[in-house]
Amino acid sequence: MTHGSVSAFHTCHLLPPRMDIFISLSPTEMAVFLWKNLFQTTMGRILQQRRALLYNGAHEYDEELIKKKLQQFAGGSVNLSKEHSGIGILTLNNSRLMNAFTGTMMLELQERVTELENWKDGKGLIICGAGNTFCSGSDLNAVKAISNSQDGMNMCMFMQNTLTRLMRLPLISIALVQGKALGGGAELTTACDFRLMTPGSEIRFVHKHMGLVPGWGGAARLVRIVGSRAALQLLSGAHGVDPERALHLGLSEGTLSSSDETGSLEEARAWLSQYTEGPASVIQAVKKVVTAGRELPLEAALRTEKDVFGTVWGGPANLEALARRQKHK
Numbered sequence: 567m568t569h570g571s572v573s574a575f576h577t578c579h580l581l582p583p584r585m586d587i588f589i590s591l592s593p594t595e596m597a598v599f600l601w602k603n604l605f606q607t608t609m610g611r612i613l614q615q616r617r618a619l620l621y622n623g624a625h626e627y628d629e630e631l632i633k634k635k636l637q638q639f640a641g642g643s644v645n646l647s648k649e650h651s652g653i654g655i656l657t658l659n660n661s662r663l664m665n666a667f668t669g670t671m672m673l674e675l676q677e678r679v680t681e682l683e684n685w686k687d688g689k690g691l692i693i694c695g696a697g698n699t700f701c702s703g704s705d706l707n708a709v710k711a712i713s714n715s716q717d718g719m720n721m722c723m724f725m726q727n728t729l730t731r732l733m734r735l736p737l738i739s740i741a742l743v744q745g746k747a748l749g750g751g752a753e754l755t756t757a758c759d760f761r762l763m764t765p766g767s768e769i770r771f772v773h774k775h776m777g778l779v780p781g782w783g784g785a786a787r788l789v790r791i792v793g794s795r796a797a798l799q800l801l802s803g804a805h806g807v808d809p810e811r812a813l814h815l816g817l818s819e820g821t822l823s824s825s826d827e828t829g830s831l832e833e834a835r836a837w838l839s840q841y842t843e844g845p846a847s848v849i850q851a852v853k854k855v856v857t858a859g860r861e862l863p864l865e866a867a868l869r870t871e872k873d874v875f876g877t878v879w880g881g882p883a884n885l886e887a888l889a890r891r892q893k894h895k
């Protein structure tokens with residue numbers, strides 16, 4: 567395959583139904599047409615793979631039933647601001663209850679994740695809480711009302727489906743931890759690629775004190791972030807993890823200097839911007855190949871990497887870079 571060209575392999579299944587129109591195009595127009603078709607075909611295949619949910623009817627999961635149940639526990643909101651820079655700000659907004667997740671907030675989180683999955687210009691995501699604190703987990707008023715096994719298991723599967731999709735977004739994500747990230751709030755931080763903490767903040771897996779273990783996928787992700795020994799200590803000790811210890815464990819990427827809501831968000835934007843510079847198609851491709859490397863067996867990861875490579879090879883960003891012949895000094 568030569569630089570800037572779409573190889574013969576790629577063209578065979580991409581030729582348009584109207585050959586009379588296609589052959590009237592200039593060579594450049596033909597290359598752009600074929601590249602766009604290749605991009606759409608490959609993206610469709612990758613999107614299809616990614617949207618295969620963790621739980622479905624085969625696992626006795628009834629999404630419509632749990633959605634109706636969660637709808638009964640209203641309050642708060644999950645807001646998304648998609649900025650021109652390609653960075654989205656997702657804010658948990660229930661400050662009266664320390665941003666505890668009500669039932670409707672769980673439903674809104676799923677809606678925001680769907681929105682982000684379809685954000686073509688998206689590159690990064692910062693998740694934070696209103697009122698200078700992150701999230702104190704599930705709304706205990708709702709928890710008490712759905713404490714029967716079936717409702718609890720359905721809520722667990724709903725949140726695992728949603729947080730797994732969040733984790734696999736083709737965006738570089740940060741949990742901006744201000745104040746407290748407790749229980750499900752601590753689990754939510756582990757569904758982000760990185761965590762940044764403000765002075766005095768803490769991440770705390772309080773589940774043991776609730777007679778529980780994490781149910782939103784937090785244990786499985788925590789083991790992959792800090793290792794099984796540290797994860798066992800954090801879950802069995804249920805102690806608060808301050809910024810210094812989080813940094814030491816590799817749970818946090820850094821401690822911000824600002825403690826106030828606006829200042830820390832600005833710092834988080836600046837930190838993330840160093841990784842989201844460049845075309846959205848390339849940043850999204852980078853996240854996709856890393857997700858594949860993290861989650862798939864080697865050969866499947868290699869095949870996904872090949873597919874993702876095919877969406878950017880010979881694309882506008884690649885062709886422009888070749889034309890620039892930049893030196894990486």
Ligand SMILES: CC[C@H](C(=O)O)C(=O)SCCNC(=O)CCNC(=O)[C@H](O)C(C)(C)COP(=O)(O)OP(=O)(O)OC[C@H]1O[C@@H](n2cnc3c(N)ncnc32)[C@H](O)[C@@H]1OP(=O)(O)O
Nearest residue numbers: 662663664666702703704705706707746748749750781782
């Ligand atoms: C799988 C996830 C898991 C599950 O679903 O089973 C969970 O996440 S269970 C929930 C785990 N979280 C907690 O247990 C947190 C309980 N709350 C606290 O420890 C404190 O409120 C704290 C440390 C977050 C803040 O303490 P502080 O003294 O600063 O403030 P207040 O306690 O006065 O809180 C203000 C106001 O918010 C209410 N609140 C706080 N957290 C929750 C919550 N998770 N659910 C419902 N309500 C919550 C608190 O009750 C106060 O309201 P008030 O009407 O004044 O009592």
